[in-house]
Amino acid sequence: MFALAMIDYARYDRVRAVVFRDDRLRLLDQRRLPFEEVFIDCEDADAVAQAIADLAVRGAPAIGIAAAWAVVLAAGALGEVSAAQARVSLVPVLDRLNAARPTAVNLAWALARMRGVLAEAGDDWRARVRAEAESIEREDLAANRRMGAQGAALIAPGSGVLTHCNTGSLATAGFGTALGVIRAGVALGRIARVFATETRPWMQGARLTVWELQQDGIDATLIADSAAAHLMGTGQVQWVIVGADRITAQGDVANKIGTLQLAIAARHFGVKFMVVAPWSTVDMATRSGADIPIEERDPAELLTSGGRRTVAEGVRALNPVFDVTPAALIDAIVTERGVLRAPFDAALRAAAASA
Structure with missing residues (x-):
């Protein structure tokens, strides 16, 4: 694709959140950003599972990549055992990692790949496991760059875009999904204005997205979540571009809480809505959004700010982490297999068959 060669990745892809080095x-x-760049050194799979559960590492592709490397760490801790023994010993490790975040399908997808390699490996099982983790990471980066160019091609020059949560290099192997489209769009001169929601309650947009774009010299304007509809109504936004944690067989999309209301507002104001995610996020075994488990986190995340309670004692809170956007509100789903349009059930089946 011509656009890939026109993007200066050294300029627009500087951040790496998951790095396997020296075993x-x-x-x-990511809980410490933007004011501190602190790395957690994980020497075993339990530490990785805890980091995933605690949101130290986040973003569906990055979670899957981290989990794959966690299996490599667990394999290294087994010592000299046969492939058959390894398959048995690693079952609880795989199960523990799979339970760390239930909604992001990339986690289960990556672990299924690691299980598949283990099932077929012989005496070289340890090398095969490591090679598979390397492949998962390498493929994700290549997919993100391809999706970035494909998504940017849909955007008219001079457009304004709005994104939600963080879908960049921090959430992937690099470049990003929705943020990859924005990076490519800026690099190719198609995007003139970038807006990012703060994304409460963990503030991924405020803490992560605008910081990440700043590293690449991309000017982005932060808005309150509740200002999005107003911004669309003023004509400053032509596309809403988001990632996904799971895409169902009919095209319903689970993503960070608040995505659904953006899609509803976009449809009302005639703003286009794009979902960008690698094929590993597509779950053809799940028919519709009604079948997706929606994770809920500690209500205390809504009751406090910076460790201080901001709500009166006795007040209760509900804290779902994701919502589901129906396929009918989506204009395009971009994966490395191409740009998909409605009817999404047929488009997804065709893309699945193209593998």
């Missing part, structure tokens, strides 16, 4: 996994602790 340990280094995770950029």
Whole structure:
């Protein structure tokens, strides 16, 4: 694709959040950004599972990549055992990692790949496991760059875009999904204005997205979540571009809480809505959004700010982490297999068959 060669990746892809080096996994602790760049050194799979559960590492592709490397760490801790023994010993490790975040399908997808390699490996099982983790990471980066160019091609020059949560290099192997489209769009001169929601309650947009774009010299304007509809109504936004944690067989999309209301507002104001995610996020075994488990986190995340309670004692809170956007509100789903349009059930089946 011509656009790939026109993007200066050294300029627009500087951040790495998941790094495997010297037989340990280094995770950029995203809870500490933007004011501190602190890495967590994980020497075993339990530490990785905890980092995933605690949101130290986050973003569906990055979670899957981290989990794959966690299996490599667990394999290294087994010592000299046969492939058959390894398959048995690693079952609880795989199960523990799979339970760390239930909604992001990339986690289960990556672990299924690691299981598949283990099932077929012989005496070279340890090398095969490591090679598979390397492949998962390498493929994700290549997919993100391809999706970035494909998504940017849909955007008219001079457009304004709005994104939600963080879908960049911090959430992937590099470049990003929705943020990859924005990076490519800026690099190719198609995007003139970038807006990012703060994304409460963990503030991934405020803490991570605008910081990450700043590293690449991309000017982005932060808005309150509740200002999105107003911004669309003023004509400053032509596309809403988001990632996904799971895409169902009919095209319903689970993503960070708040995505659904953006899609509803976009449809009302005639703003286009794009979902960008690698094929590993597509779950053809799940028919519709009604079948997706929606994770809920500690209500205390809504009751406090910076460790201080901001709500009166006795007040209760509900804290779902994801919502589901129906396929009917989506204009395009971009994966490395191409740009998909409605009817999404047929488009997804065709893309699945193209593998």
